[in-house]
Amino acid sequence: MRTVHLLMYLFTSTNVRKIGPKEFASIFYSLQSWRAIFERFDHDRSGRIDTTELREALLSLGFSVSPPILDLLVSKFDKSGGKSKAIEYDNFIECCLTVKGLTEKFKEKDTKYSGSATFTYESFMLTVLPFLIA
Ligand SMILES: [Ca+2]
Numbered sequence: 576m577r578t579v580h581l582l583m584y585l586f587t588s589t590n591v592r593k594i595g596p597k598e599f600a601s602i603f604y605s606l607q608s609w610r611a612i613f614e615r616f617d618h619d620r621s622g623r624i625d626t627t628e629l630r631e632a633l634l635s636l637g638f639s640v641s642p643p644i645l646d647l648l649v650s651k652f653d654k655s656g657g658k659s660k661a662i663e664y665d666n667f668i669e670c671c672l673t674v675k676g677l678t679e680k681f682k683e684k685d686t687k688y689s690g691s692a693t694f695t696y697e698s699f700m701l702t703v704l705p706f707l708i709a
Pocket of ligand 1: 616617618619620621622623624625628661
């Protein structure tokens with residue numbers, strides 16, 4: 576459900592939990608490409624994406640994140656309680672959408688691509704909260 580709500584938030588840019596046929600079609604096609612990405616990077620066919628596989632998947636999407644962030648992502652999105660140290664398909668989508676969404680929000684503020692940005696408390700909360708409670 577979290578993944579569904581996050582998808583709906585990102586495809587409508589609102590918290591209205593309803594989508595029309597146009598949004599449905601874009602989400603449908605986007606899920607097909609997520610499935611393809613998942614299968615491409617699940618090298619050992621375990622049905623889960625581990626830290627190494629996630630690093631490659633995110634790189635292919637244009638996101639280079641540090642090892643501490645990768646570890647944090649895997650522990651946060653591994654819903655097996657940390658046992659498998661890997662992420663299942665729907666949580667993988669949510670993980671990538673979170674990285675993508677937060678990176679895009681950050682880049683809006685980091686106009687010089689310097690790797691740092693200034694947020695007011697208000698805009699920081701408004702940026703981050705929708706991803707936490709989607
Ligand atoms: Ca795997």
